[in-house]
Amino acid sequence: QVQLVESGGxxxxxxxxxxxxxxxxxxxxxxxxxxxxxxxxxxxxxFVAAIxxxxxxxxxxxxxxxxxxxxxDNAKNTVYLQMNSLKPExxxxxxxxxxxxxxxxxxxxxxxxxxxxxVTVSS
Numbered sequence: 001q002v003q004l005v006e007s008g009g010x011x012x013x014x015x016x017x018x019x020x021x022x023x024x025x026x027x028x029x030x031x032x033x034x035x036x037x038x039x040x041x042x043x044x045x046x047f048v049a050a051i052x053x054x055x056x057x058x059x060x061x062x063x064x065x066x067x068x069x070x071x072x073d074n075a076k077n078t079v080y081l082q083m084n085s086l087k088p089e090x091x092x093x094x095x096x097x098x099x100x101x102x103x104x105x106x107x108x109x110x111x112x113x114x115x116x117x118x119v120t121v122s123s
Contacts, residue, residue, distance in 0.1 A: 001025075001026065001112075002024055002025060002026045002028075002029070002032065002098045003024065003025040003026070003112070003113070004022055004023070004024050004025075004096045004098060004110040004112055004113065004114035005022065005024075005114055006020060006021065006022050006094065006095070006115065006116060006117040007020070007021050007022075007023070007032055007104075007117060008020040008021050008095060008115030008117060009118045009119045010119070010120070011116075011120045011121075011122065012086055012120070012121055012122070013121070013122050014085050014086060014087055014088055014121055014122065015086065016121070017082070017084045017085075017086065017087060018035070018083045018086065018095075018119060019048045019062050019080060019081070019082050019083070020081040020083070020094055020117060020119075021078055021079075021080055022034070022036075022078065022079045022080070022081075022096030022114055023076075023078050024077045024078065024079070024098065025056070025077070026077070027076060027095075029052060029053075029077040029098075030053050030054075030074040031053045031054075031096045031100075032053050032096070032099060032100060032112075032115060033050055033051065033052045033053055033099045033100075033101060033102055033103065033104055034050065034051055034053075034070075034072060034079040034096065034097070034098055034099075035047065035048075035049065035050035035051075035096070035097045035098075035099065035104065035105070035110055036048040036049045036050070036070060036079075036081045036095070036096060036097070037077065037094070037095045037107060037110075038090075038092035038093065038094045038095065038119075039092055039093050039116075040042045040089075040091060040092040040093075042108070043092075045095065045107055046061065047061050047105045047106065047107070048060070048061050048064055048068065048081070048094070049064065049068055049069075050055075050070065050103070050104060050105055051063065051070045051072050051079065051080060052102050052103055053074075053102070053116040054102070055119040056071075056072060056078045057103065058070055059103065059105050064083075064090075066085070067083065067084050067086075068081060068082065068083050069081070069082040069084075075114040079096060079112060081094070081105060082105050083119070086119075086121045087121060088120075088121045088122065088123045089097065090119060090121050091119060091120050092118075092119060093116040093117065093118050093119075094116060094117050094118075094119050095114055095115075095116045096113070097110035097112060097113050097114070098110060098111065098112035098113075099111060099112075
């Protein structure tokens with residue numbers, strides 16, 4: 001069982017930056033792929049970024065490529081999402097998720113979810 005707790009959300013102006021963190025419990029964190037998803041009001045939850053457990057390969061949604069960076073520190077059981085050049089359309093609740101599968105970008109392949117953290121980007 002893995003428990004995930006996100007932090008780092010907040011209000012930022014367009015063009016600004018935020019770094020989200022996701023702290024995970026469990027001794028096998030390094031073996032899990034970790035992902036970030038987001039859900040804007042009235043919309044479905046969408047994939048943002050993912051990182052594998054072993055080689056730390058990364059995957060990004062087209063909408064965030066070049067602006068967001070996912071990383072992990074297995075010694076600290078933490079995954080990060082560095083968000084730069086933020087836009088109002090990035091406003092959403094951001095969720096951290098964990099999966100036993102590698103290279104996954106779809107919601108149903110993630111078994112473990114955090115409670116979410118709100119990111120609001122003002123224009």
